[in-house]
Amino acid sequence: MSEAHPPAKKKQKKRKRPDPRLPRGFRDLPPGDLVLRREMIRRVCEVYERYGFTPLETPAVEYVETLGKFLPEADQPDGGIFAWRYDDGEWVALRYDLTAPLSRYVAKNFQELGMPFRRYQTGPVWRLEKPEPGRYREFVQLDIDIVGAGSVLADAEVIDVLAHAMEALEIPRGSYLVCVNHRRVLNGLLERAAVPPEKTLPVLRALDKLDRLGLDGVRALLGPGRRDQGSAAGEGDFTPGADLAPEQIETLLAFLAAPAEGRRGYLEAVRPLVEGTPDGDAGLAELAELDAILDERGLGTDRVVFNPTVVRGLGYYTGAVVEVVLTFEVEEGAERRRFGSVAGGGRYDDLIARFTGQKVPATGASIGVDRLLAALKALGKVETDTAGKVPVLVTTMDRSLRREYQAWADELRAAGIATELYCGSGNVGKQFKYADRRGFTVAVVAGGDEMSRGEVSLKDLRLGKELSRSEELAADRKQWLEQLPGQFSVPRERLVDGVREVLARYGR
């Protein structure tokens, strides 16, 4: 094969060998994580269904104009999405959320759908953004929406279902908080502060940054602008400010300082700042009604609060805006960090009109599955050590007993116990090593000795691991072999019972 020109051949082959790499921002999901994610999604969907939401699935690819990301000037989609062009010149893209496809779906099937239409949907979405720790270019969302209902009751329903989803995941009350604000209240504030239309975007962006930049940072952004510190050597980047006058800025900051002490308290604090503007009055009225509905449902301020700093999606929401934040802190290296937002949503009454020309009210929310899962791990609310692991391994030490090994595996499987039959090569030692590494709980082992007694041996691998750390066994292999820590034998017909017993020790 390589006699003729070995070095050249080798070199060539090496050059062609591909790197087993992944495109930037993408990742594999190993069994443990996948199992946890599926379980989490299952629980949340169960809540969704209990609230009368029915499932819907739409394709990963949509026309760019459907997604509303077409640049009007250039003949090109906006950045931030994965887009490409078909042969006929049409631009398509991977969806970047589940709401735009829903709007398209509703517009397309408007006649058949009875109008308050509620659905839930889960699946991956893609965004071409800078990946960060815990933030990828492909991630999963879990959405609920109610289309065709403009009532505050619909908004309350969304809030309610979010709170219950959190509790279905066993996030303790007090560790999560549904924060609510209202877009029209913000509009009223902007009007009161005499913020010109062309500055509303920068102003809202600035208000949204309170938690990260603090009051002084926001003040700078509303005024002359802000330079970030960068690193020690660098200058940092300059963010242009909104250039507002000092009294405008103070009006806005006074709003941010509105107490979140009770929803009623928020309303009273905010009222003087926005009252008298059409938007402000309408927004306040809706929030007041929302407060009443939440009360009727028994959703107190331990679960749902009004909060002036919730701004969210800028050119998008038209009414109530919602954000679920996790309030506990988590150790991250030396620092403690707030976990932050795991879900968001709100009312978007203009999205479907893009297609139909007819205003169709809609409200909904989206849970960020991966962020929430990270939170559950931090909370210790998920079994990370057994997720994705098979409990039982039937070892195959003696070729002549093949028939028996298979029968045992079958028996365990029939009893509903996930069982792997060892198919690899190697002696028992190797098989135990494998069992240890892969995290099995029980190993079934039998050779001539057991067979002659009509028994099988079961090994509690976790107990064995524990025992192997003990003093006596530490250095003495002979003792190790004599004691076979964690191992015991049962009559062959008690195989399933014996395995169950060991599994029960670990609640499996």
Add this chain to the structure above:
RNA sequence: GCAGCCGUAGCUCAGCUGGUUAGAGCGCCUGACUGUGGAUCAGGAGGUCGCAGGUUCGAAUCCCGCCGGCUGUACCA
């Protein structure tokens, strides 16, 4: 996107101001201890020094570009 820092074995890193065959620990594989994970012992595999150029007699080490990672910032439907 912008700015700064970083990129040496699977992992964590060493390799001084450029100088011969690039190292360690852990991990991995094989074997021994006669049917057992751990411990111990004996061997072994594994590195295009992120990639591609340039400077040089000579580069992992200096310069440029690209890719990737981290941090901050911008954008975020």
